[in-house]
Amino acid sequence: MSMARFVTSLLMVTLLATPVTSFQDYSARLQNVSATIKSLLDGYDIRLRPAFGGDALYIGMDLVIASFDSISEVNMDYTITLYLNQYWRDERLHFSNADEQMTLTGDFAEKIWVPDTFFANDKNSFLHEVTEKNKMVRLYGDGSIAYGMRFTTTLACMMDLRYYPLDDQNCTVEMESYGYAMEDVIMYWKAGKDSVKGVEKVNLPQFSIVEYDTISTVQSLATGDYQRLSLSFKLERNIGYFIFQTYLPSILIVMLSWVSFWINHEATSARVALGITTVLTMTTISTGVRSSLPRISYVKAIDIYLVMSFVFVFAALLEYAAVNYTYWGARAKKKAKKAKQEKLNGVKSGGQNDGEDEAIELDTIRMSPILSLRNKQNYTFENEPTTTPVRMNTCIPRVSYAVRPGTHLVRRKSSGSFRNSQGRQGQSRHMRRRVTLSSIKQKAKAISKKIPAVTDVNKIDKYSRLIFPLLFVVFNISYWCFYLL
Numbered sequence: 001m002s003m004a005r006f007v008t009s010l011l012m013v014t015l016l017a018t019p020v021t022s023f024q025d026y027s028a029r030l031q032n033v034s035a036t037i038k039s040l041l042d043g044y045d046i047r048l049r050p051a052f053g054g055d056a057l058y059i060g061m062d063l064v065i066a067s068f069d070s071i072s073e074v075n076m077d078y079t080i081t082l083y084l085n086q087y088w089r090d091e092r093l094h095f096s097n098a099d100e101q102m103t104l105t106g107d108f109a110e111k112i113w114v115p116d117t118f119f120a121n122d123k124n125s126f127l128h129e130v131t132e133k134n135k136m137v138r139l140y141g142d143g144s145i146a147y148g149m150r151f152t153t154t155l156a157c158m159m160d161l162r163y164y165p166l167d168d169q170n171c172t173v174e175m176e177s178y179g180y181a182m183e184d185v186i187m188y189w190k191a192g193k194d195s196v197k198g199v200e201k202v203n204l205p206q207f208s209i210v211e212y213d214t215i216s217t218v219q220s221l222a223t224g225d226y227q228r229l230s231l232s233f234k235l236e237r238n239i240g241y242f243i244f245q246t247y248l249p250s251i252l253i254v255m256l257s258w259v260s261f262w263i264n265h266e267a268t269s270a271r272v273a274l275g276i277t278t279v280l281t282m283t284t285i286s287t288g289v290r291s292s293l294p295r296i297s298y299v300k301a302i303d304i305y306l307v308m309s310f311v312f313v314f315a316a317l318l319e320y321a322a323v324n325y326t327y328w329g330a331r332a333k334k335k336a337k338k339a340k341q342e343k344l345n346g347v348k349s350g351g352q353n354d355g356e357d358e359a360i361e362l363d364t365i366r367m368s369p370i371l372s373l374r375n376k377q378n379y380t381f382e383n384e385p386t387t388t389p390v391r392m393n394t395c396i397p398r399v400s401y402a403v404r405p406g407t408h409l410v411r412r413k414s415s416g417s418f419r420n421s422q423g424r425q426g427q428s429r430h431m432r433r434r435v436t437l438s439s440i441k442q443k444a445k446a447i448s449k450k451i452p453a454v455t456d457v458n459k460i461d462k463y464s465r466l467i468f469p470l471l472f473v474v475f476n477i478s479y480w481c482f483y484l485l
Contacts, residue, residue, distance in 0.1 A: 033102065036095050046113050049184060050090040050143075056183060059115050060087040060190035061175065061229055065198035066150070071171075071207060071235070073164070074294050077123055077156050078171055085148040086115055087190060096141030106135025106149070114147055115185065120174040120219075120228065125153035161293065164300045165242040166483045168210070173231040181224030189214045189229060196231055207235040246289055246302065250309040251476075253281050257316035258468055261461045265323045275317030282310045301483050308475055312468065319464050327457045 050057055064083035071078040090113065119125065127149060128134040134150035157171035177185045189195040193214050202209055215230040257278040260271045286306045293300070 037102075037104075040093050040095060041111055044092055044112065046111065049113055049180065050088065050092065056186045057088055057180075059117075059177075059185060059187050061085070061187055062087075062190045062195040063173070063197070063231060065196070065202055068202045068204050068209075069152070071157070071169075071204070073159060073161065074292065076158055076294065077154050079152065079154045080173070081150070081152045082173070083148060083150050084117075085146060086117065087144070087146055088115070089142070089144045091143050093139060093145065094141070094143035098140055098142040098144065100141035102139045104137045104139060106133045106137065108137045108139075109135060109147060112137075112145075115187075116178045116180065117175055117187075118178045119153060119155060120176055121156040121172065123154045123156055125151055127151045161296060161300050162298055163483060164293070164302055165237055165239055165246075166301055167237055169207075169235045169237070171233050171235060174228055175230075176219065176226050176228040180226075182218070182227055183224070185227070187227045187229050188216065199233075204235075206238055206241060208238060210234045210236045242302070246285065247305065249285060250282065250306060253278050253285070254309050254312045254472060255469075257313045258465070260316060260320055261465045261468070265320070265327060265457055265461065268324065271320045272317075275313075275320060278313045279310070279317060282306070282313050286310065301479075305479060308479075312472055316464075316468065319460065319468075323457050323460050326460065 062085050064085075066081040066083060069079040069081060093112065128151060136146075136148045138146040138148075140146075155171070155173060157169065159167075159169050161167060175187070177187065193212075195214060196212060199209055199212050211234045213232050215232055217228050217230065219226045219228045257275065260274050263271050263274075265271070289302055289306065
């Protein structure tokens with residue numbers, strides 16, 4: 001019995017003594033680590049890079065793509081969230097062998113030297129701070145350091161939109177040291193192309209990442225040569241959105257404008273309303289597309305398609321104008337020809353015609369919208385010697401003319417060499433205008449004679465039903481073959 005009590009007591013003492021021993025060892029180890037860190041930082045100068053005055057310091061880089069947030073054609077930039085890890089060795093922080101390591105908070109980075117890495121094409125960046133600053137320092141026994149952080153940055157991406165929206169874009173992430181030239185710091189990709197991870201998991205609404213590549217270049221600036229690391233993305237735009245939002249509506253609007261070719265040409269309100277509606281709709285589509293793009297000078301692929309669609313729609317409206325003009329113009333010519341024939345047959349007396357022509361001529365001169373006719377000098381017409389002269393008041397009542405009885409001569413009641421010279425100059429200008437107008441009329445008549453006369457306006461609609469769709473199909477085949485093949 002006494003032997004059993006002794007064994008039980010020994011076990012209890014052993015169980016109670018073990019945690020105390022472990023706790024004491026753990027406490028001693030913490031004190032040792034704290035003392036180690038304190039000793040490492042004692043006399044440490046964060047202003048001097050590792051191996052100061054010696055060979056260049058090599059800094060390895062790797063990236064993890066967390067997300068591709070957005071791409072903006074208007075601002076020519078894109079937003080991306082990254083995990084950036086940097087690796088280098090600082091002999092001043094050597095405390096043991098390489099197998100031992102200590103993971104410390106991001107505040108420790110403020111007490112040691114860290115690279116002054118920056119993004120050359122950065123517009124705006126911020127470090128995530130929820131719930132704490134997303135920074136990490138891992139210190140190895142041989143003095144090697146792994147320094148990581150998570151941040152979101154907006155980077156510039158100069159895009160060539162000539163093939164928009166059937167385009168491919170090349171956007172980059174460019175990193176380099178801000179102050180240390182290659183004599184002091186040399187950056188490199190830690191594992192080549194494998195230094196970038198997470199690209200295959202990225203999903204973008206309008207783009208697909210076709211491929212990516214890591215590039216290392218040297219930038220020669222006024223302050224020296226700097227090592228620059230670049231991550232290049234080749235982005236291919238997904239055209240599905242634009243097919244349903246721009247191309248398909250444009251095709252349907254153009255086809256809708258062809259409906260007017262099957263409407264009777266005498267239904268003016270229906271055909272005009274349809275033509276104007278399609279023109280305004282194409283204008284609205286073009287305005288919506290331009291609002292999401294920068295104001296660039298060169299022509300884009302979507303501009304060509306929208307402009308040509310607008311041309312087809314507008315041409316359909318002009319086609320009805322041609323039909324309407326041909327139809328009513330032919331009727332007016334028939335009426336004029338009939339009236340002329342009646343006049344030649346003597347339906348109306350010559351004397352009445354003369355009196356009416358004179359009255360119309362005087363009234364035309366008086367009410368003419370042409371300023372040169374209304375501003376002519378005053379004339380006095382004397383039909384008989386005993387009658388009172390009839391005056392036409394004009395804007396310039398300084399000169400008048402009198403017609404002597406029995407003669408057709410007009411005498412000017414004003415003189416002066418200056419006015420005579422001005423009159424001759426005015427007559428010469430008037431003659432030149434008449435000659436120019438007559439030559440234009442002759443050329444127009446010659447061109448009109450070459451154009452075949454259309455006797456039936458329905459033929460214009462008949463040909464348009466075939467020509468417009470055929471031309472639009474040819475345009476679409478040429479457009480898509482050029483931009484896709």
